[in-house]
Structure formats: C-alpha cells, structure tokens
Amino acid sequence: MSGSRYVERSAREVCAFFEDELGFVEISLPNTQEIVFERTVELRRNGEPAGETEYAIRAYTSVSRGSTRKAGEDAGRVVLIHVPTNAPAWKSKRAHRTKNFLSAMRNRCREAWRRAASMPRCPKCGSAMAVRWNKRDESEFFGCVHYPKCNGTRKVV
Ligand SMILES: [Zn+2]
Numbered sequence: 030m031s032g033s034r035y036v037e038r039s040a041r042e043v044c045a046f047f048e049d050e051l052g053f054v055e056i057s058l059p060n061t062q063e064i065v066f067e068r069t070v071e072l073r074r075n076g077e078p079a080g081e082t083e084y085a086i087r088a089y090t091s092v093s094r095g096s097t098r099k100a101g102e103d104a105g106r107v108v109l110i111h112v113p114t115n116a117p118a119w120k121s122k123r124a125h126r127t128k129n130f131l132s133a134m135r136n137r138c139r140e141a142w143r144r145a146a147s148m149p150r151c152p153k154c155g156s157a158m159a160v161r162w163n164k165r166d167e168s169e170f171f172g173c174v175h176y177p178k179c180n181g182t183r184k185v186v
Pocket residue numbers: 151152153154155156173174175179180181
C-alpha cells in the first residue's frame with residue numbers, strides 16, 4: 030500500500046477535528062483507553078424532525094490520552110449505533126493512521142450519516158434495521174434490530 034506511512038496524531042488535534050469541525054462530542058466508554066466521539070442522528074418523518082434519536086454515529090479514533098500506541102495497533106473506525114438497543118447497525122472499514130487519516134474518518138462518518146438516513150423499517154414489526162453481512166455469498170442485507178426475537182429482513186437494493 031503506497032502512502033501508508035504511520036502519522037502520529039495528538040489528542041488535541043483529533044478532538045479539535047471531531048468537536049469543532051464535525052460537531053461530535055467526546056463520550057466515555059468503559060474498557061477502552063481510546064478517545065471516542067459520538068453524534069446523534071435525529072429521526073425524520075416525512076422530511077420533518079421527529080424529536081427522537083434512533084441512531085448515533087460513533088467514531089473510535091485509536092488515539093488515547095497520555096500513552097501512544099504503536100503503528101499497526103491503531104486504526105480508527107466508525108460505527109453506526111442503534112441507540113435504543115445500543116447495538117451496531119453498521120461498521121465502517123478501518124481507517125489507518127496515515128497522512129489521510131482525518132479525511133478518511135470524515136468520509137466514514139458521512140457514510141454512516143447516509144446509511145442512518147436511508148435505513149429501512151422492518152417489514153415484520155416496523156422497528157429499525159441494521160446492516161448485516163451474509164457470509165455465504167458475501168452480500169449485505171438489512172436485519173431487524175430485534176433479532177433474534179424478530180427475524181425480519183430486507184434486501185439491499
Ligand atoms: Zn422486526
């Protein structure tokens with residue numbers, strides 16, 4: 030991979046990027062040293078804000094305060110969380126901490142936003158859905174967030 034040289038990122042630089050530029054807030058999660066940011070996506074119904082939060086975009090930066098991890102251990106990633114169940118609804122590819130790390134993270138956040146805005150409803154129970162991966166034919170599909178209680182699925186079109 031060309032241009033893949035590891036670039037150190039400071040906590041201050043990463044915080045400024047996510048908070049000031051992307052409007053995320055830092056959250057604290059148990060069992061992790063890395064700095065994590067989140068931005069909620071307001072649910073819209075018929076184009077109008079519905080005053081509810083269904084999904085949140087969570088950015089795991091691989092950057093920790095104080096200690097620095099070695100190259101190779103650290104790649105950022107973005108996860109779309111279904112807030113009521115705290116379950117992942119979509120996961121980005123890893124973003125390596127190279128020169129383009131922050132723009133790669135921004136692109137992943139944008140994709141999460143797009144996915145949240147276009148997520149269908151479960152055909153069986155009307156609940157939110159999550160992007161799932163069919164290992165057999167390596168394709169994506171939507172599955173109900175209440176699986177295994179509900180096994181509603183939809184094809185990705
Ligand atoms: Zn369902």
